[in-house]
Amino acid sequence: MVEHRGFSRFLPHIVLVIGVAIVAFPVYLCFVGSTHPQDIVANGQMPLTPGPLFFETYYKTLFVGSSGSTREPVATMLMNSFIMACIIALGKIAISILSAFAVVYFKFPFRMAAFWLIFITLMLPVEVRIYPTYKIASDLNLLDSYAGLTIPLIASATATLFFRQFFLTIPDELVEASKLDGAGPLRFFWDTVLPLSRTNIAALFVILFIYGWNQYLWPILITTRDDMQTIVIGIKKMIVTADALTEWNVVLATAMLAMLPPVMVVVLMQRWFVKGLVETEK
Amino acid sequence: MAQVELSDIRKVYPGNVEAVREVSLTVPNGSFTVLLGPSGCGKSTLLRMIAGLETITSGTCKIGERVVNDIEPAARDIAMVFQNYALYPHMSVYDNMAYGLRNRGTPKPEIEQRVREAAKLLAIEDFLARKPRALSGGQRQRVAMGRAIVREPQVFLFDEPLSNLDAKLRVTMRLEIKRLHNRLNATSIFVTHDQVEAMTLADQVVVMNAGLIEQIGAPGEVYRHPASRFVASFIGSPAMNLMPGKIVEPGVVETPGGKLAFDTARFDASGEVEVGIRPEDIHVAGSGTSGIPFAAELVEELGATRLLHGNFGATPIIVAVPASGTIYENKEVRLSIGPAAIHLFDKTTGKSLAR
Structure with missing residues (x-):
């Protein structure tokens, strides 16, 4: 460690404080806005201190809904987003850990071809294949369903690659010891690979949960019913551009609520997250 | 216990690399046989073929009266100790030793009894609840041997088990393996490139070079009457x-x-x-x-x-x-x-x- 003296002792802290302020101030403004009456927010005279309407606004947002182009209460949207993000994260993990296991531990013809096919999908995100994907989803009657929301987003090359790299670091002797101990491939997967991947799975869950939570384009295409929409879309729909007044306090409260679950996931799983990315249990 | 009989064993890797060429060898029941040779001489490949971790290109491998060429490693009734121990990092010492028995459906009380006995024999009773990473190299080595012992196999296979230990510990563990063998009297095949290990442990030394057996004999015999220039220059320091x-x-x-x-x-x-x-x-x-x-x-x-x-x-x-x-x-x-x-x-x- 470099030892700092005098002013230079405070310099790193000053930089950090400025950085935090830049990130945190808009969030704070958002929170302040959500506690004032809607006309104060709308006319641009919002003070920097929280207002008196915290409980009213959040109650209205969560359980009543706005008068914009979506009238669904935000609690439903939160639930939709949460279910979607969880299915996407867990589905991606389940599919990619199995395909990585197949690619690393089994010798079959065109093994590397299979791996590269998976790898190539990295170049084809949903945005690129949006029309065919939509067509298939609608032909399969998946519109306005959780299946339609999640399945097209589940196939994942990044997670497969991530698990493959991790499996390659598991010593071959462990596979051989398992063979001698009479463990077949599935047993080896269940008793050895899965427990060793715990921290990696946790790290990946954090990343993928946030990925799923923040989905915008696909949910806006696949859902039309208000009771199926996710919170990210809800925010957009609440902002009306026509003659009506946007209820900015409700919009800001929704934004605050939309931020909470990903923050909770990161905070609660932080320890595992860092562990999974930097160290391995071997 | 059983004898191991290899006849005309060959191993050819893809690309026509011949790792083992026409090896015939009998490991008598209860003997301690050491496969000795420089790295790349095919000794580990030979051991792994006996274990069933490598396929045998041609020739037959018999354990006891049974030809095991096409039998799964777990069904060959053998146990192997690896160079890097290969302990399951997420399992306790007890579970590491019990895992193979559980997979075979051994009743719980018997597993408990066998693990306790092996732990006592190896003086690792106090560590049974620990994870391998909380153990020293020597203790891990003992757990790896314990895992082999609890299976009560017909043949013990050792793949350079001492080469990850420091010099002093290697001498101690060497003595312990010798003591263990004298006590269990199990047929053992031990691979090493260290002639001192080979000389001290073996009843029968098999000197290998370039995929072929150069000489088979008792340690003193190999030292006093080397059968070839290679054996002469390899053995003795x-x-x-x-x-x-x-x-x-x-x-x-x-x-x-x-x-x-x-x-x-x-x-x-x-x-x-x-x-x-x-x-x-x-x-x-x-x-x-x-x-x-x-x-x-x-x-x-x-x-x-x-x-x-x-x-x-x-x-x-x-x-x-x-x-x-x-x-x-x-x-x-x-x-x-x-x-x-x-x-x-x-x-x-x-x-x-x-x-």
Whole structure:
């Protein structure tokens, strides 16, 4: 460690404080806005201190809904987003850990071809294949369903690659010891690979949960019913551009609520997250 | 317990790399057999074929009365100890040892009993609840052996199990393995590149080179009567001195150092040969006029012995002398080499010319 003296002792802290302020101030403004009456927010005279309407606004947002182009209460949207993000994260993990296991531990013809096919999908995100994907989803009657929301987003090359790299670091002797101990491939997967991947799975869950939570384009295409929409879309729909007044306090409260679950996931799983990315249990 | 019988075993890897060529070997019931050789000689491949971790290209491998070529590793009734221990990092020591038995459906009380017994034998009872990463190298090695012991296999296979340990621990564990073998009397096959390990542990040493067996014999036998130039130079430390020679009259070979008598009852040779003399079989006769003249250019002090480095003509020679004697550096001395010290090898094939 470099030892700092005098002013230079405070310099790193000053930089950090400025950085935090830049990130945190808009969030704070958002929170302040959500506690004032809607006309104060709308006319641009919002003070920097929280207002008196915290409980009213959040109650209205969560359980009543706005008068914009979506009238669904935000609690439903939160639930939709949460279910979607969880299915996407867990589905991606389940599919990619199995395909990585197949690619690393089994010798079959065109093994590397299979791996590269998976790898190539990295170049084809949903945005690129949006029309065919939509067509298939609608032909399969998946519109306005959780299946339609999640399945097209589940196939994942990044997670497969991530698990493959991790499996390659598991010593071959462990596979051989398992063979001698009479463990077949599935047993080896269940008793050895899965427990060793715990921290990696946790790290990946954090990343993928946030990925799923923040989905915008696909949910806006696949859902039309208000009771199926996710919170990210809800925010957009609440902002009306026509003659009506946007209820900015409700919009800001929704934004605050939309931020909470990903923050909770990161905070609660932080320890595992860092562990999974930097160290391995071997 | 069972004997292991290998006949005409070959292993060819893709790309036509022949790792093991026509190896036949019998490991008697209850013996401790060491496969010894430099890295890449095929010894580990051979062991892994017995374990079932590599397929056998041709030939048969029998454990007991059963041909095991196409039998799964778990069904071969063997146990293996790996070089890097290969313990399951997420399982406790107890679970590591019990895992194989559980997979076989052994009843719980029996597993408990076998694990406790093995732990007692190896003095790891206090660590049963710990994870492997909380153990030292020696303790991990013991757990790995415990995992093998609880299975009560017909054959124990060891794949360089001591080479990850530091020098001191290696000696201790070596003794422990020997003790364990004396106690369990299980057929054991041990792979190593360390000749000291091989000499101390084995009933039967199998010296391998380039995929072939060079010699099979008891440790003393391999040391005293090496069957080839390779075995002669591989076994013994420092290595045997090798030099060109020519039989000039019956029982006398001419070397770059001078004429030496050899034992005609042991060797049948004529013409050009390769002469081998162990450093410890050469004695300093003093500074008289008889014997071979020798000047030590460099002396290595090893504590119990000293190694004198010099030359016979253009051939570098090492002589081992007791450390208590005179210091010979840069002094002309005379060496006496008895007929029993001379080994003769065929110049082209490298095979021993012993009768």
